[in-house]
Amino acid sequence: MMKERKVWISLAVGAGALALVSGVVLPIEKLLKQDAQPSADLGAPETVSSKPNTIGAPGKVVSPLVAQSAQQRAGTLEAVVNKRDASLERNRARYMLASDLVAQGQGEKALEPLKNLENDYPVLAPQILLKRAQAYQAAGRQKDAIAAWQEIVKQHQGDPAAAEALFLLGKNNPNYWDQALTQFPAHPRSLEIAKLRFQKNQKQLPVLLTLAKYGVDTKGYTQILDKLTSEFASQLKPADWDAIAFGYWENLVYDKAAIAYSRAPQTPQNVYRSGRGLHLTGTAGSEARYQQVVRQFPKSEEAGLALMRLASLADTPQSAIAYYDQVAQHFPSRAAEALLEKSKKLDTLNSAKTAAMMRQLVLSQYADSNAAAEMRWTYAQDRAKAGDLKLAREWAAPILKSRSKSDIAAQAGFWVGKWSQRLGQDEVAKEAYEQVLKQHPESYYAWRSAGMLGWNVGDFSTVRSLNPPVRKPAARPELLAGSDAMKELYQMGQDRDAWAYWQVEFRDRTNPTVAEQFTDGIMRLGIGDNLDGIYMVSSLRDRETPEDQEHYQHLVQQPAYWQALYPFPFVEEIESWSQQRQLNPMLVTALIRQESRFEPNIRSSVGAAGLMQVMPETASFIATNIKLKEYKLDDPQDNINLGTWYLDHTHQEYANNSMLAIASYNAGPGAVGGWVSKAKTQDADEFVEQIPYQETRGYVKSVLGNYWNYMRLYNPELSQRLSQLS
Structure with a gap:
C-alpha cells in the first residue's frame, strides 16, 4: 500500500536578520564531464514563416x-580537417579551426584551413572572406585585409558580412559608414556607427531614428526616444x-508608449496599447481609448479585451455587467471569464440566485475554461477547509480531466491525489499523480507528484543532499527561422556573427511568427542575453490565435x-561553489534562474545584485564571515560564492529543509520563523499553500519547479521514466 510521505520536520528557528532577494537554484552535476549523447535528429526545420514541424539536433x-x-x-x-573529404563537417571544422586560430592571434596559421574554402562552402562565402581578412589583420597584413573587405563589399553587397566590411573600411572613409547605415540599419555595426x-x-534625425527602430537594447535608449519626441x-x-x-x-515606459501609439497607425493593437499604457500608469484617458478599440475594431480580439478592461474601470456594478x-455575446473565447466576473458583480448587488x-x-x-477551473478550485478548497475531503475531491477532479490550460489544473490534480490518500484510496491517488505527470510535466506539482509516487527526485528535506547525474545535449538544436548562413554560423558556435545576420533578417519584430520568436530567443541565449532569451521563449505560451497556438x-x-x-x-x-557548500547543483541552478535569469549585471529595485541577487x-x-577582502557583486565567481554561502546558511537554520531555506532566502529568516511558529498544519504541502507572502509562496514553487x-x-x-509514463 502506498503511504502518504510526511516530510515536515521540527525546526529550530534561527534569530538571524539577514535577507536576500529571492533567487533560483541551478541543477548541474559534472555537466562538462558527462558523456553526452546527441538528441535524435527530428528532421529539417521549416522556413521563417511556416509552421514549425521539427526541432532536431544534427x-x-x-x-x-x-x-x-x-x-x-x-x-x-584538425583530425576532421585532415580527412581531406568534401563533407559539410570538414568545411565546418576548417571554419571553426580558423576562427579559433584568429582569436588566438595566429593569423598566418589560420589562412591554411581557409584556403579556397569559399568554393567548398559557398553558403558562408562572404563570412569566409571576412574571416580571411581577420587572419590577415592578425598576421599584420593590413593591405591584404583591406583588399578582402573591398572584395566583400563588391561581390556580396547584400550579405550582412558586408556591413562588417563597411564598418572597418569606414574608419578611414565615412562614405562607407553612410552605406552601412543605408543598407544594413539593423546590423550591430550600423548601430555602433x-x-x-x-x-x-x-x-541628427536619421541617426536617432536608426537607434529608435533597431537599438532597443542600447544603453540610454529611452533618453534617445525622449529626445526624438x-x-x-x-x-x-x-x-x-x-x-x-x-x-x-518594451522598456516598460507605458505612459509615453500610450502617447506614441496614439500617433502611430491606428491598428487594433496600437489603439488598445494606447489605452492600456494610460491604464497601467493611472493616467486619465484610458477609457476613451478602450472605447475607440470597440468602436473602430468591433470584431478584433483587442475589442474583447478592451471591454474587459472597461468593465474593471466601470463606476457601478450595473455598468460593468453591461460590458461583460x-x-x-460577441467574444466566445472570453465568455467564460466574463460570466464569472459578472457573477461576482451580481453578488455585490445581492442577486445571489442570478x-x-x-x-x-x-x-x-x-x-474546459480557465474560469470553470478557477471556480471548481475555489469550491474544492472551501470543502477541504471544512474537512469534507470527499466533496473537495469531487470538485477538483474534473479540472485535471478537462482541457483547461490553467495552472490550477496541476495543483488540483496533485491535491486530488493527497486527499485520496487520506481517504484511503491509494489507487485513485496514484492515478491522479500520474495524470499530473503526464499532462503537466513541467509543473511544481509534477515534482511533488513524482515524490509521492516514490520516485528518487528528492523532497523538501532531502533535495539539498542529492547530486544527480546530468546529461546535456551534445549538439545544438536546429533553428526554425533565418538564412542558411545564419544557421551554419550558429551550429558552429559563432554566436556573435550569427546574431549579426539575425538582426538584419529579423524584419517584423513587433509581430513575429512563432518560428521567428523562438529563433530570437535561442539567438539571445547564444550571445548571453539570458533574461530576454528565456522571456522570448516562455512568452510564446501567450499566443492567442488558433494558428499560433497550433x-x-x-x-x-x-x-x-x-x-x-x-x-x-x-x-x-555553479558546479564548483555547489560542491564547496555541499549543495545540490541543480537546486542552485534553479534558484539562480528564478532570481536573475543568469544575468550577472542585473539589479533589483531594492539593490539586490547579480546572479543570486545578493543584497x-x-x-x-x-564576506566578513568567509574572510573575503575584495569582491564584486557583478562578478559571477564572487556572486555565486556569496550566494551559495547564504543558501547554505538558510539550510542550516532550518535543519536542511530546502522549502524553508528557499523561503528564507526570499523573505528572510525572521518572517519564515514566524510562519513556522504559527503554522496550523504539520503537512509541508499545506504549509507551502499557506505561506502568507504571495511573492514568497510563488517563489518557493518556482525554484523547486525549476529544479524539477x-x-x-x-x-x-x-x-x-517520464517518457515511459507518457
Missing part, C-alpha cells in the same frame, strides 16, 4: 565541440511613432523548446 561532429574550449577541441578539428555619430551630434515630433511619420511606441513599451454581457445561474452556466457550457503546441513537444527555457550558463562556477549589506556580512525541470530534462533516468 548529431554531427562539429556542433558538439561548441561547448569545448579552443584548446580542448583543436585536436578533433549610429551611436558614435550620436555622441558627436545629438541633433521632444525635439523632432513635427518631423516624425506614423511609422516612426510606431517604432517609438514599441520601444517605450457584450463580451459573452449569480449562481451564471456560475452554473460557466460550469456546464464552458467546462504552432506553439507542436513546439512544446520538442526537447529544444524546454532546453531553451532551462539553459546552463556559468556551469563551472550589498548581506554580501558585506558574508532541470531534473526531468537532463537526468537520463528520470527523462526515460
Whole structure:
C-alpha cells in the first residue's frame, strides 16, 4: 500500500536578520564531464514563416565541440580537417579551426584551413572572406585585409558580412559608414556607427531614428526616444511613432508608449496599447481609448479585451455587467471569464440566485475554461477547509480531466491525489499523480507528484543532499527561422556573427511568427542575453490565435523548446561553489534562474545584485564571515560564492529543509520563523499553500519547479521514466 510521505520536520528557528532577494537554484552535476549523447535528429526545420514541424539536433561532429574550449577541441578539428573529404563537417571544422586560430592571434596559421574554402562552402562565402581578412589583420597584413573587405563589399553587397566590411573600411572613409547605415540599419555595426555619430551630434534625425527602430537594447535608449519626441515630433511619420511606441513599451515606459501609439497607425493593437499604457500608469484617458478599440475594431480580439478592461474601470456594478454581457455575446473565447466576473458583480448587488445561474452556466457550457477551473478550485478548497475531503475531491477532479490550460489544473490534480490518500484510496491517488505527470510535466506539482509516487527526485528535506547525474545535449538544436548562413554560423558556435545576420533578417519584430520568436530567443541565449532569451521563449505560451497556438503546441513537444527555457550558463562556477557548500547543483541552478535569469549585471529595485541577487549589506556580512577582502557583486565567481554561502546558511537554520531555506532566502529568516511558529498544519504541502507572502509562496514553487525541470530534462533516468509514463 502506498503511504502518504510526511516530510515536515521540527525546526529550530534561527534569530538571524539577514535577507536576500529571492533567487533560483541551478541543477548541474559534472555537466562538462558527462558523456553526452546527441538528441535524435527530428528532421529539417521549416522556413521563417511556416509552421514549425521539427526541432532536431544534427548529431554531427562539429556542433558538439561548441561547448569545448579552443584548446580542448583543436585536436578533433584538425583530425576532421585532415580527412581531406568534401563533407559539410570538414568545411565546418576548417571554419571553426580558423576562427579559433584568429582569436588566438595566429593569423598566418589560420589562412591554411581557409584556403579556397569559399568554393567548398559557398553558403558562408562572404563570412569566409571576412574571416580571411581577420587572419590577415592578425598576421599584420593590413593591405591584404583591406583588399578582402573591398572584395566583400563588391561581390556580396547584400550579405550582412558586408556591413562588417563597411564598418572597418569606414574608419578611414565615412562614405562607407553612410552605406552601412543605408543598407544594413539593423546590423550591430550600423548601430555602433549610429551611436558614435550620436555622441558627436545629438541633433541628427536619421541617426536617432536608426537607434529608435533597431537599438532597443542600447544603453540610454529611452533618453534617445525622449529626445526624438521632444525635439523632432513635427518631423516624425506614423511609422516612426510606431517604432517609438514599441520601444517605450518594451522598456516598460507605458505612459509615453500610450502617447506614441496614439500617433502611430491606428491598428487594433496600437489603439488598445494606447489605452492600456494610460491604464497601467493611472493616467486619465484610458477609457476613451478602450472605447475607440470597440468602436473602430468591433470584431478584433483587442475589442474583447478592451471591454474587459472597461468593465474593471466601470463606476457601478450595473455598468460593468453591461460590458461583460457584450463580451459573452460577441467574444466566445472570453465568455467564460466574463460570466464569472459578472457573477461576482451580481453578488455585490445581492442577486445571489442570478449569480449562481451564471456560475452554473460557466460550469456546464464552458467546462474546459480557465474560469470553470478557477471556480471548481475555489469550491474544492472551501470543502477541504471544512474537512469534507470527499466533496473537495469531487470538485477538483474534473479540472485535471478537462482541457483547461490553467495552472490550477496541476495543483488540483496533485491535491486530488493527497486527499485520496487520506481517504484511503491509494489507487485513485496514484492515478491522479500520474495524470499530473503526464499532462503537466513541467509543473511544481509534477515534482511533488513524482515524490509521492516514490520516485528518487528528492523532497523538501532531502533535495539539498542529492547530486544527480546530468546529461546535456551534445549538439545544438536546429533553428526554425533565418538564412542558411545564419544557421551554419550558429551550429558552429559563432554566436556573435550569427546574431549579426539575425538582426538584419529579423524584419517584423513587433509581430513575429512563432518560428521567428523562438529563433530570437535561442539567438539571445547564444550571445548571453539570458533574461530576454528565456522571456522570448516562455512568452510564446501567450499566443492567442488558433494558428499560433497550433504552432506553439507542436513546439512544446520538442526537447529544444524546454532546453531553451532551462539553459546552463556559468556551469563551472555553479558546479564548483555547489560542491564547496555541499549543495545540490541543480537546486542552485534553479534558484539562480528564478532570481536573475543568469544575468550577472542585473539589479533589483531594492539593490539586490547579480546572479543570486545578493543584497550589498548581506554580501558585506558574508564576506566578513568567509574572510573575503575584495569582491564584486557583478562578478559571477564572487556572486555565486556569496550566494551559495547564504543558501547554505538558510539550510542550516532550518535543519536542511530546502522549502524553508528557499523561503528564507526570499523573505528572510525572521518572517519564515514566524510562519513556522504559527503554522496550523504539520503537512509541508499545506504549509507551502499557506505561506502568507504571495511573492514568497510563488517563489518557493518556482525554484523547486525549476529544479524539477532541470531534473526531468537532463537526468537520463528520470527523462526515460517520464517518457515511459507518457
